[in-house]
Amino acid sequence: MTDLSIGRLATLSGVKVPTIRYYESIGMLDAPPRSPGGQRRYDDDHLEQLRFIRHGRELGFGLDDLRALQDLSARPDRPCEEADGIARKQLAEVERRIAGLEAVRRELERMVERCSHGVVDECRVIQTLSDHHLCAGDHAPDHQTALRDT
Amino acid sequence: MTDLSIGRLATLSGVKVPTIRYYESIGMLDAPPRSPGGQRRYDDDHLEQLRFIRHGRELGFGLDDLRALQDLSARPDRPCEEADGIARKQLAEVERRIAGLEAVRRELERMVERCSHGVVDECRVIQTLSDHHLCAGDHAPDHQTALRDT
DNA sequence: CCTAATTGCTATAGCGACTAGAGGTTCAAG
């Protein structure tokens, strides 16, 4: 209806142009009709769909989960058990990551605070990396808990 | 000295065999001598080096930072400013991620709690994803703050 | 109507830090 170019859709949704095309390529976003010259022309439904995806990404859902949630929202009469389950799973995951990061934060704080800022050989940062026994607690108890990313 | 196979090194260090080979391939871990048949033979220095890397990874440092920290620890007479700087940068990054995840956690909690578990059309989870105005605060204020990963 | 600037198109490769698999070789125990 509104006939949006991909750039306009990007502006309105807050999702970058290449990302929009990427979403289409993996089947996350419906492929829109094209102009006579082959350019994508979106409507308000696409905008809504894209905002849904963006919001979900901001809340940390993976694209697979968002696909499932999208599918569910297209069937409004069904019970919402599955949607709630996905959200609870996501919450648990976020809590797990926070716990891991908190443990890491405490250790980083400790090593930064305790360094007397002399030479490398006496540097608490380097010493701690060389020897986990200088750590106060257990960060990352399971192998590879929680970091990286933007 | 101790002549460790890659499997033994993996066990002792807690780093998986393919990851050890990967580290060597990108120059993170010194390439060890080989047995007559071409298999890797490590010593205690390799083990120490690998534990350093692993500990650093657990604390969330990127491999680039760890390379820099490794280089520094090889020059014990230099001032530790740079090492401390890397650690403080990492601490700031971790704090940033925690803040982002906390915001996300609050919203996820909110949507899960408020759902009355009826049909999808009335599901607070789906509704919230469709409309950020149902959120209480601002999660992910800058574009793309902080999730994913194990 | 014509031109120039902007925006759009496809296709491919790269990021970080691994992980998985195929298909073959070496080693160590019995």
Place this chain on the structure above:
DNA sequence: CTTGAACCTCTAGTCGCTATAGCAATTAGG
């Protein structure tokens, strides 16, 4: 000496994008 576990290299896949190259279409101004 035989067997089977552990090792080797190489390639491709993961996740969610982002960047680049080399074009084509659109749009605003004159």
